[in-house]
Amino acid sequence: MRYLSGKEAYDLDQQLFSTFQYSVVQLVELAGLSVALCINDVLARIGGDKTALVLCGPGNNGADGIVAARHLALHGWEVDLCITKKSSKSDIADSLIAQAVSCGAHLVDLDSLVFGDSISKEGSSLSYNIIVDSIFGFSFDSSRPLRAPFDLCLPGLAKASKSSHVVCVDIPSGWNVSSEKQDPDKELIVPSTLISLTTPKTCALGLPKSTFHYVSGRFIPIELIKRLEIDIPYEGADLFVKIQ
Numbered sequence: 001m002r003y004l005s006g007k008e009a010y011d012l013d014q015q016l017f018s019t020f021q022y023s024v025v026q027l028v029e030l031a032g033l034s035v036a037l038c039i040n041d042v043l044a045r046i047g048g049d050k051t052a053l054v055l056c057g058p059g060n061n062g063a064d065g066i067v068a069a070r071h072l073a074l075h076g077w078e079v080d081l082c083i084t085k086k087s088s089k090s091d092i093a094d095s096l097i098a099q100a101v102s103c104g105a106h107l108v109d110l111d112s113l114v115f116g117d118s119i120s121k122e123g124s125s126l127s128y129n130i131i132v133d134s135i136f137g138f139s140f141d142s143s144r145p146l147r148a149p150f151d152l153c154l155p156g157l158a159k160a161s162k163s164s165h166v167v168c169v170d171i172p173s174g175w176n177v178s179s180e181k182q183d184p185d186k187e188l189i190v191p192s193t194l195i196s197l198t199t200p201k202t203c204a205l206g207l208p209k210s211t212f213h214y215v216s217g218r219f220i221p222i223e224l225i226k227r228l229e230i231d232i233p234y235e236g237a238d239l240f241v242k243i244q
């Protein structure tokens with residue numbers, strides 16, 4: 001299995017857009033759908049109810065989460081969708097959010113969430129069976145200081161991840177993407193599940209042994225699969241594979 005650095009993952013992304021002429025909307029749709037399918041597989045393993053909080057960030061990782069929220073809602077989940085911060089550059093987020101809401105996802109404000117051993121909505125004691133971390137992906141720069149709202153919500157999510165099932169999309173938000181070891185002085189998310197998109201990134205080498213690790217995002221052209229030696233052991237027509 002090939003593990004990519006953040007830079008290699010970014011270059012792969014750019015080639016998909018330029019040489020191979022994929023659009024962002026196509027890729028986030030395929031990525032988000034496969035994330036939702038993985039989460040259904042997680043539920044079959046851990047049990048519990050079909051309740052999820054999907055926390056989304058400003059980039060394409062966040063867009064994957066919005067699409068996943070829509071598909072989960074269509075799969076019968078009670079989904080709360082929280083857009084932690086919208087990018088001023090993003091022209092696709094608004095339509096993806098509208099689609100998710102029209103399919104049954106409920107929008108919640110970050111300010112209305114209470115972070116503790118789990119995450120709940122203000123005034124409610126109900127917690128979520130699954131929390132989806134779709135805040136940052138491979139473009140996260142761990143050398144930059146976190147600003148609001150991430151200075152509060154990432155440590156809050158990290159704390160909750162010790163007792164709640166947190167599913168991270170592509171990268172556990174806040175982790176150094178290109179490093180096998182994370183800074184022990186930082187309070188970081190402990191993923192119960194990681195869904196690596198296209199192929200795992202270097203940071204996935206430092207996952208706890210108990211973490212479920214899926215690979216999904218089955219849209220890499222044959223030429224790139226061969227050149228980058230991205231050999232994912234998918235079976236038949238499956239859109240994801242569990243590798244740990």
Ligand SMILES: NC(=O)C1=CN([C@@H]2O[C@H](COP(=O)(O)OP(=O)(O)OC[C@H]3O[C@@H](n4cnc5c(N)ncnc54)[C@H](O)[C@@H]3O)[C@@H](O)[C@H]2O)[C@@H](O)CC1
Nearest residue numbers: 013027028031058059060061136137138139140141144170
């Ligand atoms: N080629 C691929 O493999 C695909 C990648 N996709 C997704 O796209 C993601 C990458 O998306 P993007 O490149 O848009 O980037 P991200 O979604 O990882 O994050 C970009 C955003 O994070 C902010 N940011 C970075 N470091 C920060 C810090 N220290 N503090 C606060 N904000 C910070 C940036 O300003 C930017 O707004 C992947 O991880 C994956 O989830 C999928 O959408 C589809 C295809």
